[in-house]
Amino acid sequence: MALAARIKFGTDGWRGVIADDFTYANVARVGAAIAASLHDPRRSGLAPYREWGVPCRPAAAGLIVGYDTRFLSAEFARHLGRAVAEAGIPVQVTDGPVPTPAVSAAVVKRGLAGGAMITASHNPPQWSGVKFKPEYGGSATAEITALIESHLPPHAPEIGDPPVEAVAIKEEYLARLRDAVDLRELARAPLYVVVDAMYGSAQGYLASLLRAVRIPHLAVRSTVDPLFGGKKPEPLPENVVPLKAVIRSLRARARGRIVVGLITDGDGDRAAAMDERGQFLDTHRTAALLVWHLSQHRNLDGMILKSFALTDMIGKLADHVGVPWREIQVGFKWAVEDLVTGKAAFAGEESGGYGYAWHLPERDGVLSNLLLLELVAATGKPLGALVEELFELVGPHHYARRDLALPTRLEVMERLAAAPPERLAGQRVVKVETLDGLKLRLDRGWVLFRASGTEPILRLYCEMDSPAAVQLVLGEAERLARGGLL
Template identity: 25%
Template structure:
């Protein structure tokens, strides 16, 4: 290709997918401009985009050229010819894209483990770390709509890439050969031993004993069999699955949006949990790197927020840590502040990072101690950083069941444990306000306005603002008094056309009073933030 981004004609001249000509011919002039205005770029969790022809979509040509770019960067860093792990989920075209990526690596002299079938994303992170691979690639769009796919890159140690590596790869992609001129060498699938090793390792996060009755859904994704294996190895065999959502299905036919956090997505799971009298319900997202937990209450089953699960698991990990003073726990700037208070109570160190597990996984890089636990509010949890330096829904499911069993042995429920944390560290409530935007430009305009004219007050509290640029495009607004505080973080989404606002209220009064006041403040704050 003589220019980048290419013209439609240049693209078609080198697109190895025979269906692209017909697809692009059916596009309007406006859609063609959108598809060819720019290329997919690396965001919070790699490349993600709609399955479609053109540089601004996920397709075979983009996968080939992206992989060629990755090989060039690895070679520049003296890692050419090293071992690479390639995996893929069960989305449309994932297997095709995974094989294509493996073949490009092989043609450039790398030894390649191409996973034997669809696997959860944390399996690839585990395999890279376990084998000492120089890199790993997972074809996945996680919990995006069924029309999307993506490309996630890990480097040595199974850590997601961060800048400047992402920009280096993008530059290498721009100068890569045309897709149909990139060599490919056939690769045989392998790594079955790594799948077994992963399940065995995930089971070891369990600290206690005793069975738990579980309701489980993998939400049409790839985590079902892996979760059953890990739970069984951990001594948890009383697992009931949502049968209509158990087999992988790239169309996600029973949910409007394949994300456990979306309204209605876990209705079938909670109905099953009630039917079988489960003690805990577990929803994995389609690539099983995220885990949502549901528990019974007096008013029926309810899902915990990602922050609530983060508090509980963080406290549980630290309570069973032999040397908490050497432990590091981490959460992101958009997550609740309670984990910091929990860590302080154990004498552990808390680190706050930018959004995304590419930063959480590195939380102990420049501080004393070793990372033991990390979470982000979007139901992502890292329970075993020595094995998986990324979020892992399956190990989170194992530890959640272990925690439920341990609480039951003390005559306590999960909600009792949440009450205890609130009494100890103050009532914390969190909420998210999402504003959809038509383009990244619109999101940038809103952020500019908030920077130039920040709101002075919120729910009666004067606000101070912290701008996280240049580290991140985010603003943090805080205010409060001796009995209550309010915090709002505003940032554009790294994966979707949204502006996200993360609210947290903290109240220090008696439990029932504090919860009532926190709810009032949160509702008022959310209403005000929507007008920002």
């Protein structure tokens, strides 16, 4: 691919296929653009600095670069770091793979001008990417990434051998987590935890915290495997079969303790869970349980943000406890303003990213898992029983997603937006919503059509009152997307 190929930041950073468009040359171009954006005097006029009260730190405050466990991630991180350092900006590169929220936490604690993370998050193993984290330690806004893109050079810059410092940030991030959750209180509960890092860069973090307070636990898929065991490192049912097998084999070994399965994705900013029977708790049930826990045991004070693709349970729970809530577009960059300014206390998205204003304006899968443990400890009930109680309160909600590899996904979206159906799978379309994609509100739930911002995929999201209804609606939605007649 030509060096002048277009580089575009999507919902959370720029991503590409390794050795195709994600090359050393293009990584250097992104590094040079980040450096130029930090030097650009227009930066101080952007909304986070002009309106949110975020201090605009000078480029001389420095940049930190972290990386995940993907192929060549360490080498790409150092290459990007050298491209930034070439512009005279002090650069630190982590001494090993780290979760994305650890980089964000380091930006805030160390008073840096920003951070970059080499990761493609949940994407397949052949992908890599670059996420940028400004001074506030969260997803970059669209105007910040637009400023970076405006400085992209047409060719890879010449890079000498500028100094780049290797740093360890694991312990300072763990200390932040220990401040957020009372681990000794968790240790008093009869827990047995199975931690599934999905071969990602959060491996060892939860285990370290649990080990320190002697909570019985077992770590699975906690080694470096750039191929992620042949699966996408995304918390979906088909990708967590090994965890299910382990949990189902633990009944005797747990000796009456409550078994909890905790999952983080490829770069540790997403979370999901599995109950004591090996039943997967999708990101919607996980989000709802977190909101329920925060409202019941954490004195949740502030608005709740939910992405357009996230469960209706969030709004119902917020209404139940009298907390305001609002839907936002998909992508955590749409949540950071209200988290930074304190207007919102919690933000959640369908992909499993949950952020907390009192911690970081950033998705944090490790903290989210700790809060699930906190919920189990506070109630003395396993996750399966808690989901049943949740359904008693807000009604049954079942969800599934299909990802369609459609080269014409943008044309499909235009066709559907121009002529949405009046009925789908035997249900009336009672409302059409277009905040992000096309959501059809049906008699018994909803289905959302949305083109991915990071992959050439059309995503179909569906929530209904029964698993059978979900599959029926998704099947008809796929036929509609592919041009079939209903």
